[in-house]
Amino acid sequence: MTNSAIRSKSPLYILMISVHGLVRGKDMELGRDADTGGQITYVVELARTLSRHREVEQVDLLTRQIEDPAVSPDYAQAEEEIGSGARILRLPFGPRRYLRKELLWPHLDQMVDRCLHLLRQQGRLPDLIHTHYADAGYVGQQLSLLLGIPQIHTGHSLGRPKRAQLLASGRKEQAIERQFNLARRIAVEEEVLAHAALVVTSTRQEIEDQYGMYQNHDPRRCVVIPPGIDTSRFSPSGRLPPDPHIADRIKRFLTHPEKPMILAICRPDTRKNLQGLVTAYGTHPQLQQMANLVIVAGNRDDIRTLDDAQRKVLGDLLFDIDRYDLWGKVAIPRHHAPADVPELYRLAARRRGVFVNPALTEPFGLTLIEAAASGLPFVATEDGGPRDIVANCRNGLLANPLDPDAIAVALEQALANKEQWRQWARNGLLGVKRHYSWDAHVAKYMQAVRHLLRRDRKRLRRQLAFTQHADKSPMPLVRRMLVCDIDNTLIGDREGLKELVSWLRQHAGSVGFGIATGRTLDSAVKVLKQWRVPLPNVLITSVGSEINYGPKLRPDSGWTNHIRHLWRRDALVNALADIPALELQAQENQREFKLSYNVKPGMMPPLKEIYRRLHQHHLHAKLIYSHAAFLDVLPVRASKGLAIRYLAYKWALPLRCFLVAGDSGNDEEMLVGDTLGVVVGNHSPELAILRGQEQIYFARGHCASGIVEGLKHYGFDHEANPQLEKEALA
Structure with a gap:
């Protein structure tokens, strides 16, 4: 069967x-x-257009659910249909209120968990995960790693170029870090x-320079796919009648409103370089005579109620307007709706004006495409995507965003030559149609996706075989x-192990397999290979610290971040260094979140005494003493039992759906509670105290034979225990 046939069926x-x-x-x-x-426009329109493609059945756009009286209740809806086969899904994580992106980082692991719960509820995994911007990139990377699904990423803007531009503009590094x-x-x-697996960029310059x-940049995994534009919204001024209300909103600011317009539409953000634009306009009287300046920078009722960054940008603009005495020449309307934006472009085009994007850095420049589709030439930053847009549309000029004089000169050139202006307007309309439609974008996107999925042949395995x-x-x-x-539980009886592995293969896809051991990861993998045990789905190693x-x-980086709480590894080493009975084990036994000691028999002080010593140093740790010979020091949130409970939460699987098997006192914590416990017949004496407890079965068989005996005792398969199945799906 060909790949094409497979895709049509799947x-x-x-x-x-x-x-x-x-x-x-x-x-x-x-704004x-x-x-x-x-970015918001891009992801919504991409989802809509992709859902109409013949090879795509469903597109879900995951974002954050926000319950905040300061924003529309629309953002609290759990689900919003945006087209046939396309929807926005909003997941709650972190505080309910709206947060700027710089404050979301501590809550992203929770979003990972909520995504996993969602996928379990719907019972279907995606074929691709496409992430947008660094925060979503983090979430998507964790999901991709956990699920084995290819990740496509679009950066939209990048931290290193942003930092470089802000430093070049005179900002201090510490102030930049504090804000962003x-x-x-x-x-x-x-x-x-x-x-x-694939990085989608808007321009070749984005790949090379940014x-x-x-x-870790690899150009071989990058593909240039310029964003599309909804040409039904943006069209030349002659095709639709003017909207007098938009013109009136601008007119009231201006002494000579009939003059050409220099139009800027952007967020009140430092990176957009509006201050540089006003400086360019304010220091060139000839430019002021040629045109008015219209800045549409978001919406506001009272500048004093905006966040600090926006308040500073708009405040500086007003100060500069006053400094250069530009009253009557500059319009800064307080409000605009998304539906007003196309008419603003057309209004500027009717007045033979020009659009300007002076941003310090511009990965693409969607507003430039919108302006071009409206028959409006532009002047734009020479940094980033505008280079490709000018090359494709031939409808404007580029300028150094850090040089106000260069911006002013480019604007004067764009306004001075009427014949050139008309040619640029025509070129822009043709260029957009040829290069920047959504259908063209999705066609190229799907071509890249097909190539990616052909490379990822394992995607075609619909049966999640236990191999x-x-x-x-x-x-x-x-x-x-x-x-x-592992030791003396999973391994030790080859015949019983062979039977257990056969059982696991038969129940692949519905029963997951995991190990929980004190061994390091490398050691655990090595011994499993020696005993010919297929690699488990989950490996809890280093006494539950990994x-x-x-x-x-x-x-699982979510677990790493979770157990990092109160962990001060170096300080713990120093605090325990003067206890003569403790000797650090070899380096290969030490881990980032585990300190392992050999204990000299009869010399170690009681655990209570060691805990007291740690508390005197304001240190927090969990001490696990085993076999009267070893001491493991872990974060307070780490252990094999806690790791299993974390898995139950992360994968939305009730604890009664976990069957846990062990043989020694180290396994006690994971055997007790709501899990189904199996103590193998060759268990250590210290587990005898668990005999008779509910949900703990003492098997007669040793090692893996005892595990198989426990599976039969609990009826641990779908047919034998439908109640477990019901709870798992609840």
């Missing part, structure tokens, strides 16, 4: 993620704040670039989970 499910800003399918509040801009948290963002961007600033080579994780779809210790997922041993 149309794609694409999961898009765009975390920040205000996202809805209609009446988008573009309301620094986070609600062109760029160190964290750049680190995430590096990780996403190292992992993503992504080229990153260590060492299965790529997609079955975790979101499993209904029960077997987790067992969680990885097979077969690629993908780490």
Whole structure:
């Protein structure tokens, strides 16, 4: 069967993620704040257009659910249909109120978990995950790692170029970091670039100059796909009658409203360089004689109620207007609706004006395409995407955004030659039609996706087989989970192990398999290979301080972030260094979140004494003493039992759907509680105290034979125990 035939029978499910800003399918509040801009338009229109493609069945756009009286109740809706086969899904995570993107980082792991719950509820995994901007890139990378699904990423804007431009504009590095948290963002961007199967960019310059600033950039995994534009909204001035209300809103600011317009539409954001634009206009009297300046910078009722960054931008603009005495020459309307934007372009075109985008950095420049589709030439920053747009549309000029004189000269040139202006207007209309329609964008997008999925042949395995080579994780779809210790529990009886592995293969897809061990990850993988045990779906190692997922041993960064709480590794080493009975084990036994000691028999003080010592140093840790010979020091949130409970939450699987098997005191914590426990027949004496407890079965068989005996005791399969199935799906 050909790939084409397979695709026709299995149309794609694409999961898009765009975390920040205000996202809805209609009446988008573009420019309301620094986070609600062109990216919102792009992701919504891409989702809509993709859903109409013959090879796509469903497109879900995941974003944040916001319950805040300061914003529309639309953003609190859990689901919004935006077309046939396309919807916006809003997931609650973090505070209910609206937050700017720089404050969302601590809450993104919770979004990962909510996404996993959603996928379990609907019982279907996406074929692709497409993320937008660094915050969604982080979420999508975790999902991609956990699920084995390819990630496509679009950066929209990047931290390194942004920091470089802000430094060049005179901002101090500490102030930049305090406002934008760029160190964290750049680190995430590096990780996403190292992992993503495909990076979608708007321009070749974006690949070479902007992504080229990153260590993990690989041009071979990048593809240029210019964004599309809704040409039904943006059209030349002659096709629609003028809207007098829009003109009146601008007219009231101006002494000579009939003059050509220099139009700027953007968010009140430092990067948009509006101050540089006003300086260019204010220091060139000839330009003031030629045209009025109209700045549409978001919406406001009272500048004093805006956030600090927007308040500063608009305040500086007003100060500069007064400084250069531009009253009557500059219009800064307080309000505009998304529906007003096309008419603003047409109004500027009717007055033979020009659009201007002086941004410090512009990855693409969607407003330039909108202006071109409206028959309006432009002057734009020479940084980023405008280079490609000018090359394709031949309808304007580029200028250095850091040089107000260069901006002014380009604007004068664009306004002075009427014949050139008319030619640019015609060129722009043709260029948009040829290069920037949504249908053309999606056609190229799907071509790249087909190539990606052909490379990822394992995507075609719809059956999530329990093999060492299965790529997609079955975790979101499993209904029960077997987790067992390795030494003297899973291994030790070859015949019983052979029977257990056969049972696991028979129940692949509905029963997941995990191990929980004190061994390090490398040691656990090595011993499993020696005993010919297929790599588990989940590996809890180093006494519960690490969680990885097979077969690629993908780490669970959510668990890492969770157990990092109160952990001060170096301080703990120093505090325990003067206890003579403790000797650090070899380096290979030490981990980022685990300190392992050998204990000299009869010399170690009681655990209570060690805890007291740690508290005196304001340190927090969990001490696990085993076999009267070893002491493991862990974060307070780490252990095998807590790791299993974390998995139950993360994968939305009730604890009664976990069957846990062990043989020694180290396993006690994961055996008790709501899990179904199995104590193998060769257990250590310290587990005898659990005999008779509810949901703990003492098997007669040793090692894996005892596990198989426990599986039969609990009826741990769908047919034998429908109640477990019902609870798993609840």
